[in-house]
Amino acid sequence: MSSFGWGGLLIRIILNRVMRYDSKTIALHWATVALVLILWTIGQTADMLPRGPWRGAYWSLHFFLGFVFVAVLLLRIFWRSGRGTRLPPADKGILRTLAISTHYLLYALLVIVALLGIANAFAHGVSIFGLIKLPRLADHAVAESLTDIHGLAANGLLAIAALHAAAALVHHYLWRDSVLERMMPGDASRLK
Template sequence: MQPSKTPYDRWTIVLHWLTAGLVLALWLIGTFLEDLVPKGAVRSAVWSVHFDLGFLFAGVIVALLARRRTGGRRLPVADPGPLHRLAKATHAMLYVLLFAIVGLGIANAFVRGVDLLGSLGLPQVGDREWRKPLTHWHGLAANALMVVALFHATAALIHHYVWHDAVLVRILPGRRTASGGDGR
């Protein structure tokens, strides 16, 4: 069955790619900052950006979930068989990991008592001894998310370049429907 070439609605596309961009940026900062930037003001500033983007990311995830539950265009299933079940399981795992990362990141921010946006200070709540385990679990969840996201992206590329169907095209920005509309 050839999937519809009708794109997802504009907000679903925006939230999808904003999520992907934030995941990548936050993972890169969290994974490589300690090794690339010496201790000091620059490293502290970049960690502050990581926390700021993390809270933005939390808002985007809530908006994405709300959009999936309350609005957005529902597109026909590309393959109702085992591949559809695998796609559903992959999306479920992505959401579980996204929420785990956000929850662990927020908990870590409060245990640390970080500053957001340069001036809004979160109170330090809880035992500071939790910083290391929270950071560890947050990092493990982020790495697991990157593995699942890579699988997700690879599947989209296989759809596009091997099977030549419209699965990837439906989520790309700037696509128009056959009638010339913008998919709102």
């Protein structure tokens, strides 16, 4: 227990309950995390499958989830710009500047990856599970260039997201503050 005794513990419990993001912000954050990881994994592994229906279905899943990702991202931006909970910064000085810059960079990369993914889908004229056929709007060379740029942007997004996650873990395990708990679903006290 801290040097503040039971009173300090009570204050920490109250602050941890009050100093949390709302459930919609938390759900949209973790949905984004899950979609980015799934989409990146599919993008990295789909061409390892032999050509045929399984590979086509795997890519269809990537494109379908990509459009779900766009919807989640738009909803997340809309929610955060309006009704989403705003919490005071956890850090001061250069660490605060780094945290804010990283968040803006993450959002920028999320938008860039999403836009490049949409452009890539239309450039290739993909079919999604044979149910939806997008028009092919580019020749093969342009489509392949878009694929490469989309992949590079996705790799950059994953790298920055990994730094973001590492910073949250540093806050939790080294600095022992409640930064990670603010974004955890359910009862954050289970992290202790």
